[in-house]
Amino acid sequence: MNATWKPTLSQQKKNRRKRRAFLLMAVLAVVGLGGYFFVVDFSTPVMAGTDKASTAEKLAVVPDIEIAVNNSPQDLVPDHILKRTILPGDNLSAIFDSVKINQSYLFQILAADESLLALDILRSGNTLTFTLDEETRELVKMELFIHPAHQIVYHRVDENSFDYKEIVLAGTWEPQLFDGDIVGSFYQSAISVGLSEHEIGNITYLFKNKVDFSRDIRAGDRFQVIRKLQIVNGKLTGQSHIEAVRILTRKHQYSAFLFEDGNFYDDQGESLARAFKRYPFTGHFRISSPFNLARLHPVTGRVAPHKGVDFGMPVGTSIYSTGDGVVTRVKNHPFAGKYIEIKHDGRYLTRYMHLSRITVKRGQKIQRGERIALSGNTGRSTGPHLHYELHIKGRAVNPITAKIPMTASIPKGKFQKFKHRTAELISLMDQPRFDLVGS
Ligand SMILES: [Zn+2]
The missing domain is CATH 3.10.450.350 (Nuclear Transport Factor 2; Chain: A,)
Known part of the structure; x- marks a missing residue:
């Protein structure tokens, strides 16, 4: 197991040389920091498919040995x-x-x-x-x-x-703490502790309604990021996600914690993302085919999951993004037709298929309610309709019934759980800084 961690550790040394910041890997708990990471809950593998619907899906979560x-x-x-x-x-x-x-x-x-x-x-x-x-x-x-x-x-x-x-494979998710001071811009400071451009983009986007990174952040301010890395059979899979962020300025402390619903909340449990819209259009259109992971193909009798909802609608109906986000795919598929994929704050993703015209580009930032396309009948389609999908933490869910961030804060019944989780992450970030290997 140690061998696979070496590149990461040498990367850490490099980063540490550049900046007085440290990276702390959970694996070090194994080699002598016993208990330090014990507080962190590893219990939420991203794609383990714990919802009962996924059993009907063609998804196999198998033990790590069966690679x-x-x-x-x-x-x-x-x-x-x-x-x-x-x-x-x-x-x-x-x-x-x-x-x-x-x-x-x-x-x-x-x-x-x-x-x-x-x-x-x-x-x-x-x-x-x-x-x-x-x-x-x-x-x-x-x-x-x-x-x-x-x-x-x-x-x-x-x-x-x-x-x-x-x-x-579910694997395990190990936390990694980045702790740095602002020297120059937030971007430069975050790069120098080892965060990627993509992650920095996600962080600034996450706080877009709260923090103006060019005006509110100054030299001497501090930031902390907990990133989780997926490990399977002792090897990094290259998959990671941000779990928590704190930005400590002279006047304010800004924070973001990922909760089990895939959404980010501040330390008071207020959502950082704006609420989602339930439907990607205005007006009413009938559901011509519901979400059904266990749908059986009428001819073959095999399971042919329907991972979205079909709304019958005339070609040319305006389609709007259901949340703020970034366009990650603009594609033309022989069966899905012209389609768009949008990645949203937290761990949400939406797809819009069989479109006739797409009015956005890949990489474009999109506001909730912004028009992105006109509906159509492209690809393998039996009539004009929109196929709409919502994915939470890598799994397609029913967009009509899913608990999407419609409300702006953690529901009352979940607040204790949220508090417990954030306390664990905060105690990790509140540890005094120290250099693991000595400088
Ligand atoms: Zn469909």
Whole structure:
């Protein structure tokens, strides 16, 4: 386990040289700081699928030991198994050509991927493993390895179709504390303690209604960030999220704590994000197909989850973002049609599909209620409608019934739990600064 932590620790040394700030990894608790991190609750793995609906989904949460074989590059690969690492600029069609697999299989796999859309974003470094029938040389299985805790297996079910199984390992989430003084801008100071540009963007966005980072933050102010890193089999998966932030200025203390509902709240339990809208349109449209993770396909009889809600509406109806956020995808999928994905504060994500026209760009910041598109009938669609999805902490939930931040504060019944959780995070941040290895 220690070996996999070494790069992170050497990174820490580098950061420490640059700034008088320290990074404290939970793993150090194991090597002699026993009990220091004991206060932190590790009990909320992001994608473990604890809601009962997910059992019906094609999602398998398996013990960490069962990592698929394609994780071991030294394995001998027989000639009916082809492995391809995704390179920058790659596209699926070219990859299929390069491994000499007929494009008709790609089309069948994309049909299976419609409710997941995992293949719409190819990240360089991810791998695809193709398994061919040893005699007919036809494709029977394609595995997408995203990171050690997340894989998807597309497998042939009959002559014309594939199905998928998503493998998600819960792993453990270890906290990492960043504690720094403001020297120059917040951005410079946060970079120098080791936070990424993306994380700094998230933090400034989180406090956008409270803190003007160019005016309110001055030299000598202090900031603290707790980030959690996912570990599977002693290895970092590359997945992380921010759990808590404090900004301590001369006059004010600003804070943000992630709660179990995926939303950030200040120390009084007031939501930092603005409330969500329930519907991405104005007026009333009937639900033509409800959210149903256990939906059975009328022809095949197999589970074909419907991870969103369909609203029947005329082509050209204005579609609005249900929350503040950033556009993370603008895509055209053969089955989902033209669609948009928006990442919101906290751990929320929305998708809008089968659009006729998209009026925003990838990377664009969006306000709740801002028009983002016109509805349509693109992709595999049986009539003009909007397919709307809401994901909380990586899982699709029913957008009609989900407990979204409609209210501005922690509900009364949950307040004690919230207080308990934030007290743990605060006690971690309130530890006196010290240098773990000596300077
Ligand atoms: Zn739908």
